[in-house]
Structure formats: structure tokens, C-alpha cells
Amino acid sequence: MVDKDVRMFLLNEVIQTLYKNSEDSFGLQTVNYARDMDDIVHDIVTNTENNERHNRFMENPERMDLESTTCFGSTFLSQTELQMIRGHLLWRYSVRKKSASMFTCDTRVCTFVDATVLNSKLCNNLTYGLIYVSEVLVKEVAIKLLHRLHGQSKIDINADCIQTEIPIRRTIKDEVYKIRMHKRKLLQ
Numbered sequence: 563m564v565d566k567d568v569r570m571f572l573l574n575e576v577i578q579t580l581y582k583n584s585e586d587s588f589g590l591q592t593v594n595y596a597r598d599m600d601d602i603v604h605d606i607v608t609n610t611e612n613n614e615r616h617n618r619f620m621e622n623p624e625r626m627d628l629e630s631t632t633c634f635g636s637t638f639l640s641q642t643e644l645q646m647i648r649g650h651l652l653w654r655y656s657v658r659k660k661s662a663s664m665f666t667c668d669t670r671v672c673t674f675v676d677a678t679v680l681n682s683k684l685c686n687n688l689t690y691g692l693i694y695v696s697e698v699l700v701k702e703v704a705i706k707l708l709h710r711l712h713g714q715s716k717i718d719i720n721a722d723c724i725q726t727e728i729p730i731r732r733t734i735k736d737e738v739y740k741i742r743m744h745k746r747k748l749l750q
Contacts, residue, residue, distance in 0.1 A: 592707050593647050599703075603655050606702045607677040615698045620683055627693045630730050635704055635723035648700045655699070656691055670695075 574595060593599065609616045619626050633641065656670040670691025671681045684690045701723070708719045 592711065593650060593703065596707060602703060602706050603651070603699065604674055604677075606699060607655075607672045607674055607680050609679075613698075613702060615702060616680075619694055619698050620679070623683065623687070623690050623693055626697050627689070628731060630693070630697055631727040632730050632733075633726050633728045634701055635708070636726040637722060638708055639704070644700065644704075647704070648696055651699050651703065652692070652695045656695065659685065 596602065605611055606613060606616060609620075634644065639647075652670070655673050657673055659669055659671045669685055669688040671684045680694070684694060705716055705719050705723065708714075708723075709716045712719065714722075
């Protein structure tokens, strides 16, 4: 057995023990049991399918961060599961790379050698790696695996997942507004 196979076997055993779900459920175990996960992630990070989210990130990562959302695909998986998948993908497919400068922080880059275009973008800012994993990689992996699990088209799965999304910044802004209005009423 190759070291990678041993690691996958052990990880699968641990996940199977910790997270037993029904066959129709989706979660971290689905990501771990997908034997072609390396190929799925490779296709996303090298943009072999001309992925819209990947392209939006490459054009303007800051804007994608400003438009970040939560509750993606909440009809299929919980936010806890989504965060666990994010952590797993971050751990498995990104590494910290030290900058040449002594005073800068390290940044996350993709582990695939041929993802040079993405890695050059990720090296521009230390937060880009986390943004990419959260806003592109997790969502695209979830769509591809949900497509397999449910047999619906990727477009339909994507539409279902997007319907449940909530913009984080707008939600915070609305909550701050409500708090201010409540304070004004109390002061009157």
C-alpha cells in the first residue's frame, strides 16, 4: 500500500466511527470516501472545467470576500458539516508557504504542482487561501458530490444550494441596524 492509501484508510475508519449517517446523507464522510477526491479538487484548482466561481476568484478575490455567504446548501448539509469539510479540504489540499521576506506572514497555497496560476494569486495576500477554500473549493466539491449522490444535474444542485445562501455582510449590517433602532426606541 502506498502512504496515501494508508492515510486514506485510517482517515476513513476514524470518520466512519465518528460520523455514521444514513446512505442518503451527505457530509464529511462523503468527502473522505470519494476515491477520486484528488481528481475532483485538481479539476477545480486548475480550472479544467472553466468554473465560474474559480474565475470570479481569479478576477477579484477581495470582492468575493466582500460577497461571502453562509448557509450554502443547508438543505443538504448542516453548517457544522460544511465547516468540517472546509477544514478537511484546507488540511489536505493546502500548505503554508513562507514568504521570502522575514517580516511577512505565511500564506496558504494549493498542494497541486500544476496549479501555478492559482498559487501565484494565493501568494499575493495571506487571506486569499482561506477565501478560496471557503468560497470556491468547498462549494464546488459539495456540488460535484451532491450531483453524484442525488443524480440531479450540477446546475440544479448549484441552484438549490444557492437558494439557501445568506450574505454575511448584509446580515451583519441588518443586525446592527436592528440593534441601533432598538436602542433609539429605548432612549425615547
